[in-house]
Amino acid sequence: MNTLKKTYDVVVVGGGPGGIPAAIAAARRGAKVLLVEKNGYLGGNLAIGLPLLGYLDKNGIQVTGGFAQELVDTLMERNACYGHSRCPMHNSVTLYNHEEFKLVAFEKCLDAGVEILLHTEVVDVEVENGAIKNLILFGKGFRIEVESKIIIDATGDGDVGFLAGARFQKGQKGTGVLQPPTLMFTLGNVNLEKFHQFITDDPDQMVLWDNSEIGSDYNPEHIQSTQNHVFVGLRKMFSELRAKGELPVDRDTFIYINSLIPGEVNVNSTRHLNVDGSNVFDLTRAEIEGHFQIPKLVDTLKKHAPGFEDCYITRIFPTIGIRETRRFSGIKELTEDRIVAGDIPEDTVALGSYIIDIHDGNGAGTIIKRLEKAYGIPYGCLVSKDIRNLMFSGRCISMDAVVLSSARVMPTCMAIGEAAGVGASVAVNKDINAADVDSLEVAKILRDNGAILNYS
Template identity: 35%
Template sequence: MINNINADVVVIGGGPAGLNAAIAAGRTGAKTVLIERYGFLGGMSTIALVYPWMTFHAEDGRQVIRGIAQEIIDRLMALGASPGHLRDTVGFVRTVTPYDPEIYKVLAMDMLHEAGVKLLLHSFVDEVQTEDNRIISITLTGKSGRFQVSGRVFVDTTGDADVAHLAGAPCELGRMGDGLTQPMTMKFRMKGVNVPAVKQYMIDHPDEFYYKTPFQELAQLPLTAVGGFSRHWKEWGPAIPRSDVLFFIGPADDEVLVNTTRVQGLDGTQVEDLTKAEEISRKQVLQVAEFMKKYLPGFEKATISQVGAQIGVRETRRIKGQYMLTMDDVIEGKKFPDVIGRSGYPIDLHDPKGNGVKAAWIQGDGTYDIPYGCLLPIKIVNLLAAGRCISTTHEALGTTRLSPSCMATGQAAGTAAALSLSYGDEPKNVPIEKLQHLLRANGVILNDADCRCEEAWDE
């Protein structure tokens, strides 16, 4: 039986948000614990093969997300595990950032150890103890039995707002009205792909691919992403509710990550729904792979090389926070006095019922602010949220759920959690100017004056 653990900051969830939160808190000297239910880190980036990271930049090429997120990219590049930021050859965003997930898993652990963070893998949160609207401890279940982790401040980066929900903090699930969520997707990799043949087909048949594909530059750009083959998809006539094929190149030169399966109408917080989603999506993987091998140029000798450890979940619970980011906020490029992070990713809303993806582009300078209030749940005073479960509407989640945005909110939440130890253990009491100063000192971009535009992207 493991002994009960005491900490200053307890982070639950080892995805991009949780990793950045724990590193940020640990680097301040706060006694920090990171809890992850799987045997490795990375969250959806590794568990569900969410690849590549999209995007660290505004549409005009200005980098708007840096800090610990960029440090991770720099260290991956030094290890030969990422080429850095490359142009998105689908054209949906300015850049994508490929990476080797296996090396990322190891680097994540190294960075946690360097920051003095205690890591607990194979540990699942199943109970939260509260008193006077304050979390006292959480109960974990694992191979060694059940044990408690006590803390002064907690950061929920579970993606599903599990801790907030168990603590009694108000949450929302899905879109207003019917509660439906964006569909789930089982991603998979195929190796043995003739990537030059794919690229040549795109150049020769531009009408079959996404309208924002940079065809005029395509011959000179490394192929990073492909959205299309719409004619082939339509002729195949699958039961999968999509209108085309989407895949990304890498990590190997002859390998692609396929993001094309789709499971709708199920709730990612319910065991029976998740079970059904796994069954449906794994059959879809075989169907899509067979289609690609049989019909798509360049895939004649391709085979499945990897399937996600679990289905990828885009949307479940979100906290009700001190502020709820809306679609209008994003589209208008709204700026907030309590900004703790920025993003240049547009609204990307996978239809809960239909076969399309609804997109809405950011106006103004092509960026929007994420305010601190989105990280502060109503009711529970010593809890922060980061990543996919921050306070947004269903529509605004279509941008904040992306990994670089999650990294940004994670660093902000971890920094705020550590800082709040000096302000009564309540994150809402943290002076926003102090928090913003610490974030900037650690490389975070909060406005255009913080940008280092000369390093915007690599071609």
């Protein structure tokens, strides 16, 4: 096999919300950075039709800034983003055009001097004396051996950590159940005016589970008040259909994300039970199942949901969305009690405040709990406990499964990514291990770049 050898200061594996800001932050601070991505575009779940949730907390206070805000500002300048709107259920919603985003992601990486390698996967990791000596990449018949001072694993599933033998956990405490994946798709020719009239005439269609955790003002009026909305509802309709055996999906609500394109909505409503997204056999089953579930779900909507009668599928997103897999052991671990208490320790390098939002991996329901205030994510959650030159970013950092259900939202993953990139650059500049980096120095650099690390 053809083998190439390369050397970098920082290699970021995975070009999603955890990876892009990490690569850009490290490169902007002078590091020689490679960003490796298995798809032919950047974005990960930023490119699958989802809204950005959680820039604002329950009280409307902004908790994520820095690169994540810079991205929104750039998209707004191009009329490709609505900005942040408060939401009584999701705290805040920020809708954007996903295709424009993909272009912006390339531009910002290239402007920062990041070298991008697409269509390339990590296939092996050589560990020597507790550190990664070589990352083995593979793309189109080429084996690429890469040496790097710091490696940031932003693959979502923690593929690098897994191959390096780093310790990890999976699933909810006690049960090991993982949140289920969803294959996103877009519907065109939806008459939203008619649909909104339907939910106004029958507001029970917006009654969700135990509504005490969801603002009572999450109602048809809210949905009609702003284009910048995500609709979660039709529980009444879905329950009736399920009772008759006519519901083609294992979930009890319908979710659409309004699009910036009139008449289009992105749908987040397939569900695939007992799937481990870090297992390719499960992944394959879920991808195929998703493609079969979508037309059945669309037929159900056409038949029962006023406004959807004439809709059609305009796109099925290229990769299924994975909510939860591996969480790696860091030199610190963030736990549920800390986020519920709203603890912001001194070594905080990112804030989170999104709701605890656990989709049932072997049933139809969802657990929702809103947090009263923001919480801090310590630097040590991003640093591997086992491998000296390995850091984590995005949803595979060191935290428990309940924290993951909140910190997994994309603005928070971007804040984590920026912190990982800055931390890596400090380690490279001082020629020290990631674990020996002063978190206060990282926090200062982040603040100087517009990150929000204080909450009041």
